[in-house]
Amino acid sequence: MNLKNKTVLITGGNSGLGFAIAKELVKKNSKIIILGKDKKGVEMARKKLNSPLISTIVCDLRDYKDIQKKLKNIRHLDILINNAGVWLEGQLQNNKFLDIANVININLTGLICITKIILPIMLKKNHGIIFNISSTSGINPKTNQSIYIASKYGVTGFTKSLQKDLENTNIKVFGFYPGGMKTNLFNKTNSKKDVSNFMDPQQIAKIIVFILQRPQSVNMDHVVINRSKVNKVN
Template sequence: MADRMRLRDRCAVITGAGNGIGAALAHRLAERGCHLALADIRPHDLEATRMSIRERLGDASPPVSLHTLDVADRDSVAALPEAVAERHSRVDLLINNAGVALGGTFEQSSEADFDWLMEINLLGLVRMTRAFLPLLHESDDARLVNISSLFGLIAPPGQTAYSAAKFGVRGFSNALAEELKRSTVGVTVVHPGGIRTGIAQRARAPQGASNAQVEREQKRFERLLRMPPARAAEIIVDAIERRKRRVLVGSDAKVLALVERLMPVGYPAIVERLAR
């Protein structure tokens, strides 16, 4: 096996590919000649991603297929590998990127909203992994890439559901990597910090919150989202090529990961001061 993973003429499945990090990853992989099976719950966003790739690369654009998908829908996830196989001869890369956010504390969050987030951010990722592992095992050099978060390393207040899911992604990925280490399937878990995506605007608000409260929280959160998705995608794709097990994206993720390791109980006070 080569020192670096060769991406040209391989095929990548990307969830949440209609915007943000997912769309940026599609661009970076297309530039490297990787074929793409793009999945998202919003078909018009998927089409926009495909069109922007074509506009950028022209005749050099690789084959791209679009798949409308809700990762919380078990039947849709189970049917996706066959749909992808009909359009592509292989699957070498699965990037589980789809995710949502939920505002409010645990007591402000309804059970239905908490379960909604877990179904997408954790269980959807697990379902996608289970569905595509047989195809990944058929590849001579495959990789599973799971997008966790900075909040899979630290757990701030107001992020109980999101942190529970992203810590779950981290644990699942690390254990699976050990189980697969003698196979041709490698595992990478990614912890992005503040990436400038639309996740804050699309976050589900807690029940009973006023419009003013929701807007205030969105603006506070958006101040922390600084890195352009294109830069985050370049870091992630480089890590895939280098077969890295863990990727910290952004100086905030790197600094806070270190702080948490040094002060696993006392780090919240430092995080609070940094946020101010």
């Protein structure tokens, strides 16, 4: 797909990987809608991107009524990038109920609700791309992060099922599964995870834009990006 003048909605587009994707799409002259829950952060991202093709939506993905209200004026969308996500680690018995609900509502339920609102718009024109960003945690279980993994496995299952539902249309659904990246995802929860060897989100964003531009004849329905293992020498 030629991305020039294509309208792209990026959830969580004000920081981390979402912002990196927006930066790459600015170079392609795409019309970008940044969606985030923090008004100050969304506005700061818009200013940093410094493009007349940027618009913003402040929306809480935990509130489906807010999602409906904020997205009701969208009449056309070429690409939906479901990127927003939050982190939670620790043993299940130690996780707080509110933190569990927060992760599931943002990482999974909010993603589904936004897709539900956007899908009829794409179906009407029989055109569009739904790009769901999960995680390697959505295909490989790991210790000490059962709730986060549950949310990402949910995204994986939703993506695969939606692909089946839409296989006879011109709407393409992608599943993207990156390993750890150097973003604020872990810092926001005071995680002690060492991110020094994690991947650069800007490089991952370049890969995503490459996938979005791929020819129709190239099948890249599910893409897994693992970070290189670094062997420590004592």
